[in-house]
Amino acid sequence: MGRGRRDLWWQGRLRGCGYRVTAGREIILDALTKTDKHLSAEDIYLAVRKACPGIGLATIYRTLEILVEMGLVFKFDFGDGRARYELVEGPNKEVAHHHHLVCTNCKRVIDYTDFIEDEIELLAKTEKGLSKKYNFDIKNHVIQFYGICGNCSTK
Amino acid sequence: MGRGRRDLWWQGRLRGCGYRVTAGREIILDALTKTDKHLSAEDIYLAVRKACPGIGLATIYRTLEILVEMGLVFKFDFGDGRARYELVEGPNKEVAHHHHLVCTNCKRVIDYTDFIEDEIELLAKTEKGLSKKYNFDIKNHVIQFYGICGNCSTK
DNA sequence: TCCCTTATTGATAATGGTTTTCATTATCAA
DNA sequence: TTGATAATGAAAACCATTATCAATAAGGGA
Numbered sequence: 001m002g003r004g005r006r007d008l009w010w011q012g013r014l015r016g017c018g019y020r021v022t023a024g025r026e027i028i029l030d031a032l033t034k035t036d037k038h039l040s041a042e043d044i045y046l047a048v049r050k051a052c053p054g055i056g057l058a059t060i061y062r063t064l065e066i067l068v069e070m071g072l073v074f075k076f077d078f079g080d081g082r083a084r085y086e087l088v089e090g091p092n093k094e095v096a097h098h099h100h101l102v103c104t105n106c107k108r109v110i111d112y113t114d115f116i117e118d119e120i121e122l123l124a125k126t127e128k129g130l131s132k133k134y135n136f137d138i139k140n141h142v143i144q145f146y147g148i149c150g151n152c153s154t155k
Numbered sequence: 156m157g158r159g160r161r162d163l164w165w166q167g168r169l170r171g172c173g174y175r176v177t178a179g180r181e182i183i184l185d186a187l188t189k190t191d192k193h194l195s196a197e198d199i200y201l202a203v204r205k206a207c208p209g210i211g212l213a214t215i216y217r218t219l220e221i222l223v224e225m226g227l228v229f230k231f232d233f234g235d236g237r238a239r240y241e242l243v244e245g246p247n248k249e250v251a252h253h254h255h256l257v258c259t260n261c262k263r264v265i266d267y268t269d270f271i272e273d274e275i276e277l278l279a280k281t282e283k284g285l286s287k288k289y290n291f292d293i294k295n296h297v298i299q300f301y302g303i304c305g306n307c308s309t310k
Numbered sequence: 311t312c313c314c315t316t317a318t319t320g321a322t323a324a325t326g327g328t329t330t331t332c333a334t335t336a337t338c339a340a
Numbered sequence: 341t342t343g344a345t346a347a348t349g350a351a352a353a354c355c356a357t358t359a360t361c362a363a364t365a366a367g368g369g370a
């Protein structure tokens with residue numbers, strides 16, 4: 001598979017959903033691809049302005065909304081009043097599926113991939129059962145642990 | 156165990172954390188105790204005004220913040236722009252531990268207790284491992300499934 | 311390649327849940 | 341009962357997100 005095809009896979013997804021391919025959308029997706037952090041809309045805005053100085057914050061929000069709706073991006077709430085966005089693992093991102101550990105004191109977030117196998121297995125089973133019982137088409141899930149991180153507990 | 160003791164158990168918790176016992180706090184906790192729904196701050200405000208007409212919305216938020224910090228109440232985000240609050244199961248509330256199924260279209264939330272046993276078991280194991288590895292004192296967790304409910308998918 | 315329709319965009323105002331401010335009131339230890 | 345101070349209500353401030361609107365750009369068709 002050539003590089004060109006890899007870079008363009010998301011264009012087909014956009015067009016398939018009736019959306020146009022624009023420079024803004026490309027660069028926002030690019031910013032999400034190039035990081036393993038959970039970015040806020042403003043984080044993305046600042047990162048993207050380097051390559052596209054004229055872009056507006058509203059475009060960031062509008063694009064993120066589309067990407068979340070299409071299932072390309074996850075939107076998280078870590079309790080600090082602003083949403084965080086993360087690219088769903090996909091053909092152009094080799095990041096393992098992970099869950100989050102959130103410090104309710106300093107708001108630090110740790111990604112963990114340990115124990116994930118068991119979690120995924122159980123979730124698959126639960127999803128199946130829930131889908132049937134509640135007639136619910138489950139798209140994704142969130143598992144988060146809240147507590148106090150090492151830094152905060154020793155102060 | 157007399158009824159009086161049951162009604163007052165939270166007073167000790169408040170005092171123990173250096174907080175005063177007030178009519179507002181009692182009535183807010185009471186509102187959370189008397190429902191099995193996930194209430195927003197405004198829901199609580201409206202419910203509480205019946206018994207305490209002069210209470211202000213700011214007091215609701217301030218009290219909820221304390222209760223969450225003390226671990227008596229869970230704060231949830233279901234993606235509709237307002238936080239929801241739920242009493243943690245405790246001595247004065249006989250509600251089973253549950254997780255949530257959230258419709259991303261109509262924002263409906265279904266509580267489920269099926270499959271909970273397996274989830275709890277796995278979470279306990281995961282918690283133990285994570286606490287140790289990341290030196291994290293885990294207080295609680297969130298498991299939520301997102302998707303499209305039956306109502307929305309048939310329209 | 312050039313139009314033409316219309317989705318998209320940037321700038322900005324508006325929205326609305328939540329937090330802060332501050333003077334007043336209530337709690338509770340002494 | 342009293343005094344120190346935590347808690348409260350009303351209102352303003354805050355601030356992430358959304359809506360508005362005129363200008364611009366994407367892309368299908370000629």
